[in-house]
Amino acid sequence: MPLVELVRIGKSYGGVRACHDVDFTVHSGEVHALLGENGAGKSTLMRVLCGDVTDHSGEITVAGHAVRFHSPADAQKAGIAMIHQELDLVPGLSVAENIFLGREPRTRLRTLDRRAMTRETRDLLRRTGIDLDPRRMVGELRTGEQQLVSIAKALSLDAKVLIMDEPTSALSSAEVDRMFTAIAELRRGGTAIVYISHRMDEIGRIADRATVLRNGSVVAQFDARDMTADQAAEAMIGRPVRTMFTAHHTDEAGEKLLEVNDLVVPRSRPGRRDPAGISLTVRRGEIVGLAGLLGSGRTELLETLFGAGRRWTGQMFVNGRPVRPRNPRHAIRLGLVYVPEDRRISGLCLDHSVLANTVLSIVDRIARLGVVPRRSEVGQTRKIVRELGVKLATVYSAVATLSGGNQQKVVFGRMLLTEPDLLLLDEPTRGVDVGAKAEIYQLLGKAAQRGIGVLLASSELAELVGVCDRVIVLRGGRTVAELTTAHAGEADLLAASMGEVVPL
Numbered sequence: 001m002p003l004v005e006l007v008r009i010g011k012s013y014g015g016v017r018a019c020h021d022v023d024f025t026v027h028s029g030e031v032h033a034l035l036g037e038n039g040a041g042k043s044t045l046m047r048v049l050c051g052d053v054t055d056h057s058g059e060i061t062v063a064g065h066a067v068r069f070h071s072p073a074d075a076q077k078a079g080i081a082m083i084h085q086e087l088d089l090v091p092g093l094s095v096a097e098n099i100f101l102g103r104e105p106r107t108r109l110r111t112l113d114r115r116a117m118t119r120e121t122r123d124l125l126r127r128t129g130i131d132l133d134p135r136r137m138v139g140e141l142r143t144g145e146q147q148l149v150s151i152a153k154a155l156s157l158d159a160k161v162l163i164m165d166e167p168t169s170a171l172s173s174a175e176v177d178r179m180f181t182a183i184a185e186l187r188r189g190g191t192a193i194v195y196i197s198h199r200m201d202e203i204g205r206i207a208d209r210a211t212v213l214r215n216g217s218v219v220a221q222f223d224a225r226d227m228t229a230d231q232a233a234e235a236m237i238g239r240p241v242r243t244m245f246t247a248h249h250t251d252e253a254g255e256k257l258l259e260v261n262d263l264v265v266p267r268s269r270p271g272r273r274d275p276a277g278i279s280l281t282v283r284r285g286e287i288v289g290l291a292g293l294l295g296s297g298r299t300e301l302l303e304t305l306f307g308a309g310r311r312w313t314g315q316m317f318v319n320g321r322p323v324r325p326r327n328p329r330h331a332i333r334l335g336l337v338y339v340p341e342d343r344r345i346s347g348l349c350l351d352h353s354v355l356a357n358t359v360l361s362i363v364d365r366i367a368r369l370g371v372v373p374r375r376s377e378v379g380q381t382r383k384i385v386r387e388l389g390v391k392l393a394t395v396y397s398a399v400a401t402l403s404g405g406n407q408q409k410v411v412f413g414r415m416l417l418t419e420p421d422l423l424l425l426d427e428p429t430r431g432v433d434v435g436a437k438a439e440i441y442q443l444l445g446k447a448a449q450r451g452i453g454v455l456l457a458s459s460e461l462a463e464l465v466g467v468c469d470r471v472i473v474l475r476g477g478r479t480v481a482e483l484t485t486a487h488a489g490e491a492d493l494l495a496a497s498m499g500e501v502v503p504l
């Protein structure tokens with residue numbers, strides 16, 4: 001008997017059918033992958049199962065008994081827990097407080113037992129191989145670190161069914177490995193895991209079964225161990241996929257667009273890995289990758305280049321001129337654009353329409369011409385939506401109603417509209433489906449052909465090797481290696497990130 005059975009589940013948002021007659025089962029001790037394009041209905045289906053979406057049709061049974069969840073608390077009582085795609089931690093609370101939120105340990109006098117909380121959190125983090133101080137504020141943590149906290153929190157719930165919606169999208173391969181060890185242990189103990197991910201290589205490694213959704217319906221089921229990535233991608237998209245990477249290799253790199261010499265951010269903040277000696281160049285028409293483990297300083301470097309306002313020493317040249325971006329506005333004037341890894345801080349106004357969000361970036365430009373021609377705004381936005389294949393009802397829909405991956409495409413589209421010289425990208429394909437990833441890589445290739453330079457931080461080694469001309473490896477805030485992708489592969493990158501000696 002399946003542990004959980006979902007029968008003919010349906011859920012619509014206005015006119016959009018997110019799930020339609022979906023049957024889905026979960027057995028104890030299995031890792032069941034749930035796959036599908038952005039907007040296919042994966043998160044919606046799982047939010048039904050975890051009691052987050054309650055106005056759905058169809059039935060749920062747990063261990064053979066029909067249940068009706070009215071809240072996530074109901075589902076949790078039935079042993080079902082979910083790690084959400086858009087993390088739902090409280091930024092103003094510490095790691096330990098977040099993990100024990102609502103079930104804090106008490107002393108004999110019924111007061112909060114902070115000591116026990118910190119100790120138990122430290123234990124939990126150690127068991128799951130996570131290196132974090134329980135007392136740190138979650139709001140100060142990087143997206144990847146927040147993901148680790150959510151995972152630890154979910155593990156501590158001792159759920160019978162654990163739903164993981166893109167738990168590793170901001171983790172590097174070493175952290176993913178550790179996560180997988182934890183998952184394998186849970187599985188041996190009989191926990192069922194529903195695993196949602198756009199990283200196809202992960203599915204083959206941990207999943208037993210895979211179900212593919214397309215437009216809200218189940219279109220394929222696989223034994224995950226003999227499913228190929230191509231088969232899965234074809235089922236997701238409904239047609240064979242073109243080759244993923246349009247490897248971009250410049251024959252003749254242009255002039256130096258960005259040059260950084262020995263960049264150091266002296267005032268180190270607790271827990272952050274600040275740049276401690278980074279040198280690199282990006283030429284026109286070049287795509288340069290930034291590799292490194294979580295905490296290697298990739299994000300901090302990009303933020304500093306974009307004028308995050310921290311004091312730093314060293315030199316930075318843009319187009320041969322020495323510059324020191326004072327703030328993001330100044331950096332944009334210098335021709336830089338930055339897409340941060342976290343959508344929530346990337347300036348997307350979730351309550352506003354897709355149109356308003358994309359246009360925010362070009363409004364300056366349009367306004368300079370005098371009037372703001374609404375027709376052109378709508379046209380530009382539609383063009384971007386079409387090019388990136390953003391799935392939405394209309395361009396007037398609020399960004400909040402888009403699926404996670406489609407929100408990411410909006411961020412990307414908006415950036416392309418500003419026509420910058422240099423793109424600073426932090427995990428630009430995080431949570432984006434295979435089809436859209438291919439689109440984004442092509443767009444990057446096109447941008448490079450037009451002479452734009454790209455500095456791309458990514459924790460997906462295949463992505464770095466597939467799209468970059470060169471990859472700079474950071475470790476502990478320093479440049480430790482530089483590899484040409486024509487001569488080096490994923491294994492070399494990993495070795496360099498982990499600290500094995502690679503000649504510069």
Ligand SMILES: Nc1ncnc2c1ncn2[C@@H]1O[C@H](COP(=O)(O)OP(=O)(O)OP(=O)(O)O)[C@@H](O)[C@H]1O
Binds near residue numbers: 045
């Ligand atoms: N709160 C909401 N309001 C309106 N529409 C929504 C809402 N949540 C989801 N949708 C719509 O339902 C459909 C399915 O979305 P869902 O988030 O389940 O997709 P997904 O498969 O998880 O995609 P992704 O891979 O991008 O996370 C999409 O068309 C989405 O726009």
Ligand SMILES: [Mg+2]
Binds near residue numbers: 165403405
């Ligand atoms: Mg989703």
